[in-house]
Amino acid sequence: MSSIFLELREGLAIAWRAIRANKIRAALTMLGIIIGVTAVVLMSTAIKGIDNSIQNGVSALGSDVLYIDKWAWFSNDDWWTMRNRRNLDMEDFNRFKESAKLPLAVAPVTNAVQTIKYGDRKVETVFLTGSSSDYVKTTNFDFDLGRFYSEVESNGSRNVAVLGSEISSKLFPRGDALDKTIKIGPANFKVVGVLTEQGSTLLGAFNPDNQVFIPIGTIFKNFKSRHFGTVTINVRATSPELLEDTKAEAEGVMRKIRGLSHNEPNDFTINQQEGLTGFLDSITIVIKIAGLFITGLSLFVGAIGIMNIMFVSVKERTREIGLRKAIGATRRTILAQFLLESSVICLIGGLIGLIFAILLSLMLNQFFPTSIQYDVVILAIIISLLTGIVSGLAPAYTAAKMDPVDALRYE
């Protein structure tokens, strides 16, 4: 046991000396591994980041909420078929609200895009969400300041607004949005609430952080006709377990409202988070496979580079190998020596790559969600060691099986 430890330590010393003797060559060889490990670490970090961000985004939608819409989020149905469906309108919503008994809350939703101003600050193309006061019950919103607009404000189509956290921080860097009067398009609105940060950058404009919430009547009054565009009905079940029952009831109620006979297909779609998760999973799995394949390829190229250099190194040191064998090195010792050399090169390269990856991911974090984790660090170390062993195996074996007589005579 102690002799193996001794041999290992000696082998490491020999490897280290060999690497130092050929600094430039070792550095060039490491480059392949540095790039490979950097790519692998960055890619797994990015994948983790995407996963986390999707998780946040999707959970913001709520697992117990249904979205009754003219449009299906993900469907194989013909776009044209959906395009030709009759719009859902406020009439549909009101009848739905009366008939559906299971939901915890229902809310009509319509959207518009406007520029928002406060003083000389301004945010363009803001997504306005118009709904009823019950909308907040279909979400998991928390409030930084104030409250959601009330039933009275909603029914009266008052000019009141609830700001997403990012909109608020853009217009009111000092966080004093409450009760201020902002301009949405041409009209003045009073800020009654500001949401806490909700989450995901991936959802883009659909991220509540970038939205402004106002009563639906106010949208129709100021920004678009009641008869233009369609309304989505958000339905929250009383519990996730009751989601399927709520969905079945909603489908029946909607078919009745839309006056469909039993052989006609639905002219609406009931969307839910589940579909989104599946859809996003199918996208990310492609990203993951492509990413890992490409990064794996760069690692493979790095490994070939190392194998190449190790072959040269073995050839160059033929006489040294002969001598070592003549004075008592066994095959195993020689094999270990060269395996250790390639492993040390790869390990150093891997650690440098890891440092690069961490620095890069810190920089990228400004634009893109990333997260470095311990398991990635361990993964990088294992990958570089494995690359070292795999790429060093063939050259080391060549060295180990050399005949000492021939090796000593080699010029």
Added chain:
Amino acid sequence: MNIINIEHIAKVYQVGSEEVRALSDVSLNIDKNEYVAIMGPSGSGKSTLMNMLGCLDTPTSGIYDFKGVSVSEMTDNELARIRNKEIGFVFQTFNLLARSDAIHNVELPLIYAGVSKLERRERAKQTLVDVGLEDRMHHKPNELSGGQRQRVAIARALVSNPAIILADEPTGNLDSKTGEEIMALFHQIHEKGNTIILVTHEEYIAEHALRIIRLKDGLVEKDEVVEKRFIPKEKIIA
């Protein structure tokens, strides 16, 4: 008991479809504290015999006993062990590790023998002192003269207290004065009780030994005692 006992060994190489008999039939014994020179023209089989004696190669047929143990049937690992413990090689081209200093070069056999670092250092230092290099321990080969390099190599051969020192043309790459120094060193090593086998093609170098074995065409042509032995005057060690 003889250290080396060789009976009717032959070595046949297969070169393409042709058989080359490097050694046809060689028998010899070498005793403890002998000083033997092996001579012969090129192609006589002296290199092959030397590789055999040094356990770098095994005979095709015949008996080779080293300290009473048969070498012919040894595995690679057993041969490596014998080379490490029982044989000290000195080469014409020194074969030092260029990137390592003298002391590390001398330590090398002890590393493979699994000797602890402290003991290794101590023994390597002492051996370097013995060959007169106490002030060159941390010099690399390119900072040493040819004679000094060969002395490092001799120290490396001596450090593990081997049963035989096997020197292959040790003066071949040195000028005659330096060569004489090296031969003086071998003389002293022999005086201290070591067994030396010297492979050379120079009559005058061979005459430093006590016995000359002359090879020709893979056979022992002559095995004779040196009548007028050349005793070097130079003293390396005070």
